[in-house]
Amino acid sequence: MNPGARDYLLLTGGSLGVCLFVLLAKGGALPTFLVAVPGFLSLAVRWRVYPLVVLTLIGYLSVFPELFPMGWRTIPQEYLHFRILDIAITLAASAYIFGYFRMWGLRDAILPKLTSDVVVSEPHEGPRSEASIESTEYASFFLTILVAAAFALALWKTATYFDIRGDGFPLVTRDSREEPHISDTSLVMALFLGPIFGSVGFGIWYGRWSQLRPDIARQMLLDMAWAEQRREYSQRELWRAWGRGQLAKQEPFSIRIRTVFRILLFGAGGGLAITLMYIVLRLLIYIATKI
Amino acid sequence: MLLTARGWWVLVVASGLVLVGLLALRSITPVPSYLGLTLLAVLGWEGWQFQRRLRGAGERLRLDRELLQDGRSVPNLWVGTPTTMRLKVSNTGHQSLPFVRIVDRLPSRTTSTEPSSLDTRLAARGTATIEYSYQVDQPGRVCFEGCTVHITDLAGLFYSRQFLRVPVEYSVLPPLARHKSRQRRTKRFNALPPPGIHRLRRPGSGDELLDLREYRPGDAPKMIAWKASARRDLLITKELESDVPTRVTLLIDATHSARIGPPGQTPIIRFTDLAAAIAQATISNRDFVGMTLVEEDGVEVMAPARTKVHVLRLLHRLTAAASELPIPEAPDAETLARYAYPLAQELYPDHLTLSVNSRPLGLFWKPIADSRWRYLMFALFTVPMLYSQSWVLESLANISAIFAPTNSTWMLFAGLTLLPIVLAGLLWLFHGMRGFLPPHAKRKNRRKQLALLYTTLDHGQPIQIERYLHDDACFQRRTMEFLTTHRVALPLTIYDRTGRNQYRHLKKADYFAASLTRSMALARDTETFILFLEVLDHTETLAPLLTAIRAARARHHAVFVLLAWPVDVPRDWQPETLPVKLSQMVQEVLIRRVHAEFDVARQALTKAGAVVIVAEAKDSARLILDRLDRLQLQGGRR
Numbered sequence: 001m002n003p004g005a006r007d008y009l010l011l012t013g014g015s016l017g018v019c020l021f022v023l024l025a026k027g028g029a030l031p032t033f034l035v036a037v038p039g040f041l042s043l044a045v046r047w048r049v050y051p052l053v054v055l056t057l058i059g060y061l062s063v064f065p066e067l068f069p070m071g072w073r074t075i076p077q078e079y080l081h082f083r084i085l086d087i088a089i090t091l092a093a094s095a096y097i098f099g100y101f102r103m104w105g106l107r108d109a110i111l112p113k114l115t116s117d118v119v120v121s122e123p124h125e126g127p128r129s130e131a132s133i134e135s136t137e138y139a140s141f142f143l144t145i146l147v148a149a150a151f152a153l154a155l156w157k158t159a160t161y162f163d164i165r166g167d168g169f170p171l172v173t174r175d176s177r178e179e180p181h182i183s184d185t186s187l188v189m190a191l192f193l194g195p196i197f198g199s200v201g202f203g204i205w206y207g208r209w210s211q212l213r214p215d216i217a218r219q220m221l222l223d224m225a226w227a228e229q230r231r232e233y234s235q236r237e238l239w240r241a242w243g244r245g246q247l248a249k250q251e252p253f254s255i256r257i258r259t260v261f262r263i264l265l266f267g268a269g270g271g272l273a274i275t276l277m278y279i280v281l282r283l284l285i286y287i288a289t290k291i
Numbered sequence: 292m293l294l295t296a297r298g299w300w301v302l303v304v305a306s307g308l309v310l311v312g313l314l315a316l317r318s319i320t321p322v323p324s325y326l327g328l329t330l331l332a333v334l335g336w337e338g339w340q341f342q343r344r345l346r347g348a349g350e351r352l353r354l355d356r357e358l359l360q361d362g363r364s365v366p367n368l369w370v371g372t373p374t375t376m377r378l379k380v381s382n383t384g385h386q387s388l389p390f391v392r393i394v395d396r397l398p399s400r401t402t403s404t405e406p407s408s409l410d411t412r413l414a415a416r417g418t419a420t421i422e423y424s425y426q427v428d429q430p431g432r433v434c435f436e437g438c439t440v441h442i443t444d445l446a447g448l449f450y451s452r453q454f455l456r457v458p459v460e461y462s463v464l465p466p467l468a469r470h471k472s473r474q475r476r477t478k479r480f481n482a483l484p485p486p487g488i489h490r491l492r493r494p495g496s497g498d499e500l501l502d503l504r505e506y507r508p509g510d511a512p513k514m515i516a517w518k519a520s521a522r523r524d525l526l527i528t529k530e531l532e533s534d535v536p537t538r539v540t541l542l543i544d545a546t547h548s549a550r551i552g553p554p555g556q557t558p559i560i561r562f563t564d565l566a567a568a569i570a571q572a573t574i575s576n577r578d579f580v581g582m583t584l585v586e587e588d589g590v591e592v593m594a595p596a597r598t599k600v601h602v603l604r605l606l607h608r609l610t611a612a613a614s615e616l617p618i619p620e621a622p623d624a625e626t627l628a629r630y631a632y633p634l635a636q637e638l639y640p641d642h643l644t645l646s647v648n649s650r651p652l653g654l655f656w657k658p659i660a661d662s663r664w665r666y667l668m669f670a671l672f673t674v675p676m677l678y679s680q681s682w683v684l685e686s687l688a689n690i691s692a693i694f695a696p697t698n699s700t701w702m703l704f705a706g707l708t709l710l711p712i713v714l715a716g717l718l719w720l721f722h723g724m725r726g727f728l729p730p731h732a733k734r735k736n737r738r739k740q741l742a743l744l745y746t747t748l749d750h751g752q753p754i755q756i757e758r759y760l761h762d763d764a765c766f767q768r769r770t771m772e773f774l775t776t777h778r779v780a781l782p783l784t785i786y787d788r789t790g791r792n793q794y795r796h797l798k799k800a801d802y803f804a805a806s807l808t809r810s811m812a813l814a815r816d817t818e819t820f821i822l823f824l825e826v827l828d829h830t831e832t833l834a835p836l837l838t839a840i841r842a843a844r845a846r847h848h849a850v851f852v853l854l855a856w857p858v859d860v861p862r863d864w865q866p867e868t869l870p871v872k873l874s875q876m877v878q879e880v881l882i883r884r885v886h887a888e889f890d891v892a893r894q895a896l897t898k899a900g901a902v903v904i905v906a907e908a909k910d911s912a913r914l915i916l917d918r919l920d921r922l923q924l925q926g927g928r929r
Contacts, residue, residue, distance in 0.1 A: 129410035215747060288692075
């Protein structure tokens with residue numbers, strides 16, 4: 001096995017072990033076993049859905065550690081507070097997920113599969129080569145996970161520390177004796193942050209246009225111009241195609257006469273059909289009134 | 292989109308955890324939302340890093356290509372000679388890329404003996420170099436369009452593909468030195484080489500005795516034939532033959548009919564190989580070589596010469612002729628789009644992304660007014676006009692009264708009166724919606740994307756896009772040009788429904804005859820003409836060529852005709868006694884036809900005085916040269 005893949009395999013296995021240990025400490029043997037099966041299978045079998053199954057199971061078992069749902073009222077109060085075990089399982093699960101995909105890249109395939117419409121020069125598939133492994137990537141991996149977990153924790157703590165209420169707008173610090181959860185008003189206010197983030201994202205996206213390559217910029221302008229005048233162009237081209245078709249036809253006189261006859265015949269047939277329909281309807285009405 | 296499938300999955304699961312954690316479980320446990328937030332934070336950080344690197348480095352890559360032979364940079368490739376291709380991908384940006392896979396795009400039907408890809412980390416201002424050995428086994432031209440750079444993060448959650456487009460074309464020349472040892476052994480070279488080595492029966496300074504004559508004042512004493520003088524008692528002088536160069540003119544069939552065959556084994560490839568060998572062997576004998584290429588729309592003449600520069604020029608022209616592809620009889624627009632779209636995806640990925648090559652929803656709507664159904668819809672819409680006639684409404688009311696209960700009669704009446712409109716509306720809707728379903732949507736998508744790409748490449752106007760969408764002929768023309776530029780071979784239909792070869796060139800024999808006559812008119816002495824001719828399906832049109840060959844033979848020129856035997860037809864073939872399957876019978880008929888065609892052509896050409904050599908695929912150039920030598924020594928007789 002690729003040494004890099006082996007390192008990540010150890011890392012992923014270790015992370016999974018921490019997850020299992022925490023689950024065992026919080027719940028029982030059965031839920032731990034349920035996570036362990038797909039968890040260790042994911043390391044052996046090449047099926048990328050397994051880690052996501054493990055993740056979902058961890059999420060579920062953090063709510064119901066004994067596997068089966070217990071009544072809402074019987075949930076211990078300490079579950080509402082952050083514990084070291086919660087932080088440990090979050091760190092371990094994150095390391096497991098991202099470590100797993102890195103291992104996948106070194107063991108199976110680093111690049112995604114392309115759609116059938118795209119044909120690129122071989123080799124497209126295949127694992128990442130050993131030569132591309134940098135010694136610093138493990139350190140940066142751990143650092144990223146730690147910083148992300150700290151960031152998420154800070155976000156969570158901030159959201160639970162401050163409360164947004166109608167009487168004390170904008171911010172009121174939560175009483176430490178209250179349950180540390182995010183209130184509805186905080187959630188609603190968080191939704192207002194969406195447009196702000198959206199506007200910032202749009203600004204960044206718009207700013208990127210200044211760095212476009214000339215050919216790409218020209219294509220974008222062409223595309224926009226086409227989209228704006230598409231209907232008019234389409235009509236023009238349809239008429240052009242019609243004219244070209246008429247020119248190409250060049251039917252001889254006999255065929256034109258035949259076409260005229262056909263039209264007359266069609267008209268006569270239509271008239272006859274309408275007359276017949278009229279007679280049938282009258283007949284139906286007559287029968288209906290008699291009945 | 293930059294997220295890969297696995298990236299999307301992580302995003303979906305993490306977002307799900309956050310949403311469920313915040314909306315449903317926030318008063319129960321913080322773990323799902325915290326775990327989801329952590330995953331989203333990692334994903335967001337990786338995504339931001341990837342975008343930053345892509346902008347700072349991925350879009351600032353530069354490619355340099357070099358062809359090396361024995362450590363030196365060379366401008367051409369040689370058939371069968373391993374050559375090293377060196378690629379340098381430089382990152383001119385200020386960001387590094389943690390993982391890139393660089394894959395060189397090899398020309399079609401060629402292979403490299405070593406991997407032409409590299410996995411590496413590309414540092415800021417750094418360079419990645421790929422070197423691989425490359426060999427081509429057929430003459431022609433090869434085009435290296437550029438290389439694909441796959442950029443991804445280390446977990447494969449984000450991905451981008453770039454194509455560094457730096458097209459470079461190289462000529463693949465036939466081997467230069469292989470036939471230098473083909474110099475004639477019939478005569479030794481002098482220390483001071485004569486202008487040629489061919490005997491001419493005119494007085495000159497050769498070695499062979501031509502005649503004896505009376506001594507004239509001024510004759511060199513060493514030329515006096517003393518024995519003959521003693522016998523006749525009169526001074527007799529020896530006259531020697533001349534050593535002269537001869538001229539060989541190669542007339543090569545470069546029409547589309549000679550370009551048809553299995554890849555790499557077409558008659559034109561065979562002709563190129565043989566013509567190059569003959570030209571080099573001839574020049575090594577200090578003879579002149581000229582060449583006439585008979586092409587689809589005329590001939591191209593290269594005057595005879597015997598310099599090394601001339602050989603190289605001749606080889607370059609031969610390879611250029613060999614590299615051209617036959618142009619098929621305009622396949623339909625959809626077939627062409629199916630060939631062009633994957634190529635465009637590979638070579639122009641940045642021009643086909645959704646952000647720069649949009650696909651508005653209205654594009655996929657199929658307007659009913661453009662179809663035959665418009666008449667039906669028009670008829671349905673005009674039905675309510677009949678309501679102006681009172682008897683129609685009366686009839687509908689009566690029918691409603693008959694078929695519906697009293698309290699819902701008006702509903703049936705309303706339904707019946709509105710039925711045509713509803714039907715017309717449904718027809719319009721279903722017809723329009725069909726455009727959003729496969730295969731219509733896929734076709735439309737392909738065509739629109741290609742149309743915009745062509746317009747961008749041609750610096751065209753926006754209306755050109757719509758023209759490509761509506762005008763099949765225009766789209767076909769441009770797509771054919773696109774495919775030809777990138778050397779994509781399209782499938783050929785050689786025989787039409789009537790069994791006639793679509794690539795038959797009716798004027799080929801005329802062109803050959805005119806070229807032969809022109810060469811004869813310019814000839815000074817007896818010359819050699821070697822015709823490389825593809826005769827399959829052309830035997831009926833050979834008459835002018837036969838006349839020209841007869842004229843050449845009447846002037847004592849030597850005429851050789853080299854016919855390329857089709858690779859996929861056995862030469863020594865015996866008909867099956869009882870073909871069992873239909874496919875066998877068809878195969879037999881075709882083989883019989885090829886044999887018959889060749890027999891007829893050979894008999895006609897031989898009768899006209901030409902020496903016919905049938906070159907099979909297994910015959911090497913050396914073997915053909917031997918046969919030509921032998922036949923030349925026999926005075927052009929078989």
